[in-house]
Amino acid sequence: MFPGTVAELRDYFLLLLPGIITFIRHKKVFMQKHQTTIIDIARELGISKSTVSRALKDHPDIKTETKEKIRNLAMESGYRPNMLALSFKQNRTNIIGILVPDIERPFYASVISGVQQRANNQNFFVVIFQSKDSYVAELNIIQTMLELRVCGILICHSKETVEFPHISELIKKGVPLLLLDRANEEHEAHKVSTDHFVGGYMIGEHLALQGYKNIAIIGGPPTLQMSNLRVDGCIKALKNAGIPVKKNAIRYCYFQRERVLSAANELLDSKNPPDAFFCVHDRAAIEISKLLEFRNIKVPGDIGLAGFGNEPMSSFIHPSLTTIEQHPTRLGELAAEIIIQEITSETPIKLQNQIISPQLIVRESTVKDNG
Amino acid sequence: MFPGTVAELRDYFLLLLPGIITFIRHKKVFMQKHQTTIIDIARELGISKSTVSRALKDHPDIKTETKEKIRNLAMESGYRPNMLALSFKQNRTNIIGILVPDIERPFYASVISGVQQRANNQNFFVVIFQSKDSYVAELNIIQTMLELRVCGILICHSKETVEFPHISELIKKGVPLLLLDRANEEHEAHKVSTDHFVGGYMIGEHLALQGYKNIAIIGGPPTLQMSNLRVDGCIKALKNAGIPVKKNAIRYCYFQRERVLSAANELLDSKNPPDAFFCVHDRAAIEISKLLEFRNIKVPGDIGLAGFGNEPMSSFIHPSLTTIEQHPTRLGELAAEIIIQEITSETPIKLQNQIISPQLIVRESTVKDNG
DNA sequence: GTGAAAGCGCTAACAC
DNA sequence: GTGTTAGCGCTTTCAC
Numbered sequence: 001m002f003p004g005t006v007a008e009l010r011d012y013f014l015l016l017l018p019g020i021i022t023f024i025r026h027k028k029v030f031m032q033k034h035q036t037t038i039i040d041i042a043r044e045l046g047i048s049k050s051t052v053s054r055a056l057k058d059h060p061d062i063k064t065e066t067k068e069k070i071r072n073l074a075m076e077s078g079y080r081p082n083m084l085a086l087s088f089k090q091n092r093t094n095i096i097g098i099l100v101p102d103i104e105r106p107f108y109a110s111v112i113s114g115v116q117q118r119a120n121n122q123n124f125f126v127v128i129f130q131s132k133d134s135y136v137a138e139l140n141i142i143q144t145m146l147e148l149r150v151c152g153i154l155i156c157h158s159k160e161t162v163e164f165p166h167i168s169e170l171i172k173k174g175v176p177l178l179l180l181d182r183a184n185e186e187h188e189a190h191k192v193s194t195d196h197f198v199g200g201y202m203i204g205e206h207l208a209l210q211g212y213k214n215i216a217i218i219g220g221p222p223t224l225q226m227s228n229l230r231v232d233g234c235i236k237a238l239k240n241a242g243i244p245v246k247k248n249a250i251r252y253c254y255f256q257r258e259r260v261l262s263a264a265n266e267l268l269d270s271k272n273p274p275d276a277f278f279c280v281h282d283r284a285a286i287e288i289s290k291l292l293e294f295r296n297i298k299v300p301g302d303i304g305l306a307g308f309g310n311e312p313m314s315s316f317i318h319p320s321l322t323t324i325e326q327h328p329t330r331l332g333e334l335a336a337e338i339i340i341q342e343i344t345s346e347t348p349i350k351l352q353n354q355i356i357s358p359q360l361i362v363r364e365s366t367v368k369d370n371g
Numbered sequence: 372m373f374p375g376t377v378a379e380l381r382d383y384f385l386l387l388l389p390g391i392i393t394f395i396r397h398k399k400v401f402m403q404k405h406q407t408t409i410i411d412i413a414r415e416l417g418i419s420k421s422t423v424s425r426a427l428k429d430h431p432d433i434k435t436e437t438k439e440k441i442r443n444l445a446m447e448s449g450y451r452p453n454m455l456a457l458s459f460k461q462n463r464t465n466i467i468g469i470l471v472p473d474i475e476r477p478f479y480a481s482v483i484s485g486v487q488q489r490a491n492n493q494n495f496f497v498v499i500f501q502s503k504d505s506y507v508a509e510l511n512i513i514q515t516m517l518e519l520r521v522c523g524i525l526i527c528h529s530k531e532t533v534e535f536p537h538i539s540e541l542i543k544k545g546v547p548l549l550l551l552d553r554a555n556e557e558h559e560a561h562k563v564s565t566d567h568f569v570g571g572y573m574i575g576e577h578l579a580l581q582g583y584k585n586i587a588i589i590g591g592p593p594t595l596q597m598s599n600l601r602v603d604g605c606i607k608a609l610k611n612a613g614i615p616v617k618k619n620a621i622r623y624c625y626f627q628r629e630r631v632l633s634a635a636n637e638l639l640d641s642k643n644p645p646d647a648f649f650c651v652h653d654r655a656a657i658e659i660s661k662l663l664e665f666r667n668i669k670v671p672g673d674i675g676l677a678g679f680g681n682e683p684m685s686s687f688i689h690p691s692l693t694t695i696e697q698h699p700t701r702l703g704e705l706a707a708e709i710i711i712q713e714i715t716s717e718t719p720i721k722l723q724n725q726i727i728s729p730q731l732i733v734r735e736s737t738v739k740d741n742g
Numbered sequence: 743g744t745g746a747a748a749g750c751g752c753t754a755a756c757a758c
Numbered sequence: 759g760t761g762t763t764a765g766c767g768c769t770t771t772c773a774c
Contacts, residue, residue: 037767048745053769061743084520085767088459089750095498103487104700109480116474116499120512125498125519127466128487141491148496149455286687316657318689329475408751419761424753432759456751460766746773757762 036077044077045069056081087149096339097150099129099141100180101158106311107328108156111180114332115154122340124151135160142166152176152339157184159255162223176342178335178352182226190342190352192335196226199324199358200233200280203306206322207234207276208241210366212304215245216267216274218260218284222252230280230308249274253284260284264291276304276366282311282323289317289365305365319364326358407448415448416440427452458520467710468521470500470512471551472529477682478699479527482551485703486525493711495522506531513537523547523710528555530626533594547713549706549723553597561713561723563706567597570695570729571604574649574677577693578605579612581737583675586616587638587645589631589655593623601651601679620645624655631655635662647675647737653682653694660688660736676736690735697729 042049055070087093100108131138178190220227253259279285285307307323314321413420426433426441458464471479502509549561591598624630650656656678678694685692
């Protein structure tokens with residue numbers, strides 16, 4: 001019955017070998033000690049797994065003492081529900097997908113940080129994606145997210161994105177969706193954003209108050225709502241102060257370094273050079289700051305300079321930069337809260353459109369009268 | 372048979388209501404059109420689902436023409452494997468978990484960006500976690516990752532972390548694991564890091580070459596290997612150049628602003644003040660830069676200043692900061708490649724310990740002879 | 743108040 | 759070369 005000779009033993013071993021190999025391979029993948037399941041508990045207590053399932057979610061049908069017993073054992077044995085099984089059953093994960101143009105930009109890093117912190121508090125996970133400002137990438141990523149069966153999507157559009165078929169699609173599908181900061185007005189999705197118009201207005205007002213009379217504006221892509229709102233806000237404030245802005249003094253530079261520099265140079269070399277720049281992005285302002293230093297133009301003595309976004313760097317350049325704080329972390333937190341509410345609520349919640357008030361940060365680059 | 376009067380109709384409707392509500396609720400969650408499954412294809416073609424499954428993974432058993440038929444239909448019908456089912460079956464997702472102290476710090480943002488890009492190329496997802504430099508958080512997060520059944524883990528320890536039971540645990544469990552940049556030497560896991568020692572050495576050498584003779588070093592927490600290596604590298608280079616570093620000139624400031632400032636002040640006010648500072652972190656160097664400006668001490672005229680990390684800001688402060696570039700994006704990409712290799716390979720791969728060469732970035736803050 | 747059983751989509755061992 | 763079947767952990771309907 002059991003092999004006797006060495007040869008028999010060898011043959012017996014060889015016979016078993018494939019099985020052994022399979023066994024080892026299986027074990028290799030995850031050698032963790034068997035995670036307690038609902039079935040283990042049921043077997044241990046001599047009851048059915050449905051009872052255990054119900055007890056663990058506090059179903060009213062189950063007797064209190066049964067619940068007690070089950071919950072105790074669950075505790076002792078370190079039972080943790082298997083998320084994979086849950087997700088599979090419900091055809092939906094507890095993963096929130098977030099798409100931003102570029103994680104490395106401080107604004108998005110902060111937004112993500114906020115989202116992540118709030119999400120983790122509530123047992124949600126955050127998967128990140130970057131479009132690197134490519135529209136095609138944006139489309140693909142959204143498909144990928146759907147395949148992953150994320151339970152909610154946060155999107156901050158790429159700067160290339162001027163059409164929104166993917167967004168309409170998502171809305172039609174009914175996937176919980178929130179548009180971050182660069183939302184197109186027409187979509188019926190939750191939205192969280194900075195009040196770009198008011199931010200621009202604050203800068204315009206401040207520049208007017210400081211006595212600047214001839215302000216040039218460095219915009220982003222003319223198709224990007226967000227950056228246009230900043231421009232419009234500024235123009236409105238200046239108009240209110242009786243300061244006209246010439247068409248020619250507004251330059252759309254697509255957040256591109258070269259365009260910013262050549263626009264600035266052109267303006268500076270013109271017959272009627274500006275006495276202040278408002279850049280709708282700190283990055284551009286910082287570039288111009290370097291340029292002015294290079295051209296030996298004093299800031300704020302000869303010319304004023306204001307940015308938008310309060311990037312960490314803006315307080316460290318010389319002179320330090322007047323700008324607008326957007327509270328990106330708070331933005332992220334709020335976004336996470338709303339999407340989680342939408343996900344967990346039984347019925348769709350009221351459409352949110354949260355606008356975060358920006359804050360004017362006055363620094364050296366615009367304040368003439370320093371003494 | 373069918374209700375006649377209005378009252379009957381109403382009653383009939385009320386009877387159906389619960390069912391209708393349930394129906395709507397179910398549909399609400401995800402109204403997407405039914406995703407084609409392997410079963411649909413099998414039914415359509417009048418074959419079994421196993422054949423379909425095998426054909427789609429190019430199993431040699433299946434006849435070529437059968438494969439053709441199946442693949443065509445799969446294409447047409449837009450079949451996409453259900454990741455949730457796959458994950459459930461294999462008890463493992465295609466999600467890589469990454470834990471860093473803080474996403475908002477440029478170094479980590481870049482690392483994550485690198486990881487994310489590489490992972491997405493290979494159909495992996497990246498879930499992010501932040502410890503905010505808390506050891507307890509680090510422990511919890513690792514448990515959470517295990518519950519999510521991530522298929523691989525990338526960790527960059529919090530600065531509080533001086534014990535590593537969780538890491539040993541992970542290694543014992545056999546979860547694919549890679550330690551990023553702050554790895555403890557003794558662990559048998561994959562590792563990717565900057566060559567901190569060489570980075571420190573480069574700074575030391577450079578400072579010596581520039582003629583600095585009395586160098587103070589601002590370190591991190593004395594328990595953090597990474598920061599100690601930077602310190603040691605610098606000391607070694609200085610020693611090689613015949614420049615002794617006094618014990619008292621090495622200050623461990625735990626990456627804390629207040630400690631950095633008080634240490635710097637103390638050193639500057641001492642009988643024998645340093646003629647250069649090496650801070651193992653750009654942040655600290657930037658703080659000291661501000662301090663020196665405030666105290667009206669000229670850099671690099673009166674005193675030299677060097678940092679580590681090449682944070683974006685370091686090139687924008689005045690004077691711009693000499694520092695070490697760590698290539699964080701490349702670090703992240705490499706980390707992703709290694710962990711994905713480990714995950715996808717049948718047998719465990721050779722333990723990797725990749726050390727990325729840093730790069731000396733010489734800027735104004737250390738170069739005395741500028742004219 | 744509790745149990746039995748089906749089923750979510752897919753894989754793989756086994757049968758033929 | 760292809761089909762049958764069991765099973766992954768859990769929820770939920772239906773039966774008792």
